Amino acid sequence: MITRLVGALALSTALCASLPTFAQDQDLAAPDRIGLSSAPNKLVVRLTGDSPGNTDPDIAAGYKDLFVAFIKKHPEWQLQLQIQTQDIGTEQAKMLEQAKSGNAPDCAAVDSFVLGQFKANNVLSDFTPYFSKEEIADLFPFVREGISGADGEIYAWWWDTDLRVLYRNKSIVPDAPQTWDDLKKAALASKDQGMEGVLFNGGRWEGTTFDWLANYWSLGGKLVDDSGKPVFGDDDNKSKFLEAVNYFKDLVDSGAAPKRVATIVTYDDLAAAAAAGTTALFIGGSWQNAQLESTLDPDMFADWTFSHIPGPTPDDHKTGTGGWTIASFSKDPQKVEMCADLVRDIYMGPANALQQQLPTRASLYDKYPVFSTPANKEFAADLADGQARPGAPIYPEISNQIQIMMGDVLSGSKSPEDALSAAYNASLEAYDRL
Template sequence: MMKSIVSALALSTMLFAVQSGYAQELAAKDRIGLESAPKSLVVRLTNDSPNNADPNIADGYKRLFVDFIKKHPDWKLQMQFMSADIGTEQAKMLEQAKAGNAPDCAAVDSFVLSQFMINHVLADFSPYFSKDEVADLFPFIRNGITDKDGTVRAWWWDTDLRVLYRNKTVVPDAPQTWDDLKKAALASKDQGMEGVIFNAGRYEGSTFDWLANYWALGGKLVDDSGKPVFGEGDNKEKFLKALTYYKDLVDTGAAPKRVTTIGNYDDLNAAAAAGTTALFIGGNWQYAQLKATLDEDEFNKWTFSPIPGPTADKRSTGTGGWTIASFSKDKEKVEMCADLAREVYMGPANALQQQLPTRKSLFDKYPVFATDANKTFAAALANGQARPGAPIYPEISNQIQIMMGDVLSGTKSPEEALNAAFNATMEAYKRL
């Protein structure tokens, strides 16, 4: 009897060792799949991959990739990973794509996706995603991945958005309009708070968070050709209205002057944790951060709602996220890249990292997204708007950051600052 038990344990140990060895053989640092696999796909990814700095997330991705390659045993993925300097990485990859030297499959920031489209370097993903799947995407996602001919050029798999956070014990009702937010912020000051805070320093987040107000008015930064238009005609009027709204918050004390020094979402969390504010504009990911930072009683005081608009029925919110796209001209490789987007990223990776899905139905499919908080985020995504992918956008953002500092500090009037920003942007546009 004892000999049988020992033999069974030995067999079990041997099988486990074989399975572990096989898994290790399928997952090397720069390769997923057997080294001897006859087909190869070069894949370049961000840290949304087995290269993630969090060991638990890295292991989770490793399992997803190994499960994926087991379904495609004739293939191996030759893995490349981007540095944290995403802007430089994306610019380099675009130049490689134009020269025909890009990876077969890669992560493309949604923010620059249209630049890749304009240069006609992306493969056609339309055959690999059904019309129902495309229709299930949030409108801004669907618009972002399709070119002028309606061809799907990438698969946008995760997104984020900005919302208004509030301490319910200080601000019990969600502000619906700009006026509502101003009144709530001033009322919070009467209770010892500093009013509403937000990014307004020299930081891309300052531009992106504020743009929700401009977009809610229907304003545009660039026209269809990518030319800046925010300082002209109706767009100028809308821009000034949204800028003056922020200025009024600071001038009346509804927002502290120190917002011009805030250029990091962590600073907003810190103020909430310190109890100095009851209102701030931040990203959806901060909800989980607040839960991890605050004790349970304090966290339960916090909630969020859509960013107020000029009127209750005019709302917008900035949205970002990542796509998977192919640069290959080999149909088999294009399909393999699309399969990777579908089987690893479209759902499983969202759940692994708790990053918001881009398809409405996935909020119901995965329990982690069925929470009241994530359902509210999903509803807000209906008003989402992505940054334009025009080459001039980085300079537009830079000039808006400078302008915001000048206006909120009182150095320049809104119109003077806007004229200066628009003129500087147009000069940069002429040099492109």
């Protein structure tokens, strides 16, 4: 009997020793790892700043707590973290090539605007088994469409969305501009008070295309047809495209926007100008309201507000809706499920609340008090005017060509007509190579 008891105790000790244990959270979080370094299973996770790698210490700490709580539920796993740079286009293109060669991370953040490329190349694992029909039905229609494949299955989870708005210092610009002409007048008037006019992204990156597209969409313009072929330079869309380009060109030529907008390639520059008191107007993302609130003194923040991006007429205005997805490239069912669990425990609600990133599920707006604030209620209402970038595989190249075109037009090196012709022809050539 004693022999059997000793044997049982030895077996119990051996089993316990084989499982990772947590002692006061020691060794659970490192810059490139979440979980014990001795955990036998590894999941390579490549994320953006929506992670413990966020540059804001408070947000980084919040994510660290979420990730540590998650890994405590999965003690046999460790997450090997990789943080993407802010060069979104390059990062996503690199990851697509890795996925096609079988070298992609197990679980990763994929920008919604390139998700179509990943789906078209059949490199994403099926997420459908890990989310209920009710959860999928709760997604905004444009989100549900974006993550679904031709077979009706879902291949990512689009967890946050955003929109573009016009921020203004109401002590300098008291009334919200309703039209393009209104914005130009307000920007010029702000210069009389020492400001530099309206700021927006105009350099070589995705933000430039996306922020400007609201103007093209407000005219009814289309980028691609139902087959995914570029059409923005055809007979039906060319005049609308040129009208929207000339609007931005006129802002720069008139001095309503400084020439330096052609070099702006990050939303942080826009918020920094607001904090420095050098601008009273900028086109930015919905998430920047919380950024301004945390950055500015309360009295200074009280002067800032936002409104919808002006359109050519008061009744014609659009805004771009973006956001990030989480997807799995792994062929190992355990890793795919682990990636889906990561989405469920961290990104389906808690991360939205942490960063005030707008949820993609309608029910979450009532679940988290932060989304009942007047600002977030207004953002949610403005999603009715939102338009997502087309999920066509050619979109990234169209965006690239628009970025080049915008630089040529705003710098004056090409006429809008010549720049459009070059962008359209290059996009068609790229489409033929797909």
